[in-house]
Amino acid sequence: MDQANTVEEGENGPDARQRILVCAAELLRHGGREALTTRAVATAAGVQQPTIYRLFGDKDALLDAVAEYGFLAYLKQKxxxxxxxxxxxxxxxxxxxxxxxxxxxxxxxxxxxxxxxxxxxxxxxxxxxxxxxxxxxxxxxxxxxxxxxxxxxxxxxxxxxxxxxxxxxxxxxxxxxxxxxxxxxxxxxxxxxxxPQWKASGVVSAAIALRATLSETNALTASEQRLLSEWLARIAAPGGEVS
Known part of the structure; x- marks a missing residue:
C-alpha cells in the first residue's frame, strides 16, 4: 500500500473523527479557544484541513463537538x-x-x-x-x-x-x-x-408533586392527563397559590 492510500484511509477511517476530537480537546484545554484553529487541529490529528470540514461542517460545529466530547466524560461521573x-x-x-x-x-x-x-x-x-x-x-x-x-x-x-x-x-x-x-x-x-409537601400545607407544592407522578396512574385517558397536567402546571406557576 502506498503512502497516499495510507493517508486517505487514516483520514477516512472510523477513528478519524475521534482522533480529531481528542486532539482538539487537548489544544482547547492547554491553549484556550484561540489555539483551536482548524490548521492546528489538522496538524495534531495528522489529517488534512478539508477532512475537518467534511466531518464537522465548520469551526462552530467542531467547537460544539469538542464541548460535547469533553462533557460526556463529565456526565459519566454522574x-x-x-x-x-x-x-x-x-x-x-x-x-x-x-x-x-x-x-x-x-x-x-x-x-x-x-x-x-x-x-x-x-x-x-x-x-x-x-x-x-x-x-x-x-x-x-x-x-x-x-x-x-x-x-x-x-x-x-x-x-x-x-x-x-x-x-x-x-x-x-x-x-x-x-x-x-x-x-x-x-x-x-x-x-x-x-x-414532603403532602405532609405539610401548600396547594402549589402538592400540585408540583402530583404533576410529577401523574403518568403513574391509569385512571385517566391520555387527553385527561394532559388537561390535568396543564391545570397543575398553572397552579404550580409563580403566584398560583390560592387561599
Missing part, C-alpha cells in the same frame, strides 16, 4: 439516584461536580454556557439540562419542591453557571471556593423543603 439515596444529597453532589468541571475545564465550559443564544443550546449543555430535569422530577415526586420543576432547574442552572464564571474571573490563588457552598445552599433553600 448517575441517577440510587435506591435509598436522598435526592437533595444527590443534587448537592451534582452541583459540586458541575462547579468542579467548570473550574477544571474553563474553555469547554465557556463554549457550553458562555455564548447563550435564545432557542439554541450546545448538544453538551442540552444533555446536562436533561439530566438536571431528571433530578427535578425525582425531587418533585418526593414532595420536596416548593417551586415548579422548570423554575427549580433554571435556578440551579443560574446559580451553578454564575458561580463558575465568578470564580473563573478571580485569580486562581485567590478563589473563594466556599462561595460555591454558600450559593448552593442559598439556591436549595429557595427550591426545596425538608418536609
Amino acid at each position: 448517575s441517577p439516584n440510587e435506591p435509598g439515596q436522598d435526592p437533595i444529597d444527590a443534587l448537592r453532589a451534582g452541583w459540586d461536580l458541575h462547579v468542579g468541571f467548570g473550574l477544571a475545564n474553563p474553555a469547554i465550559f465557556s463554549i457550553m454556557y458562555g455564548d447563550p443564544r435564545p432557542g439554541k443550546t450546545s448538544p453538551a449543555a442540552a444533555k446536562a439540562v436533561d439530566f438536571l430535569r431528571q433530578r427535578m422530577r425525582l425531587l418533585a415526586a418526593s414532595g420536596r419542591l416548593r417551586v415548579s420543576e422548570e423554575r427549580a432547574a433554571n435556578l440551579i442552572r443560574a446559580g451553578g453557571c454564575g458561580t463558575v464564571f465568578t470564580l473563573l474571573a478571580m485569580p486562581e490563588a485567590e478563589r473563594d471556593l466556599d462561595l460555591s457552598i454558600v450559593a448552593r445552599e442559598a439556591v436549595l433553600a429557595t427550591i426545596i423543603t425538608q418536609t
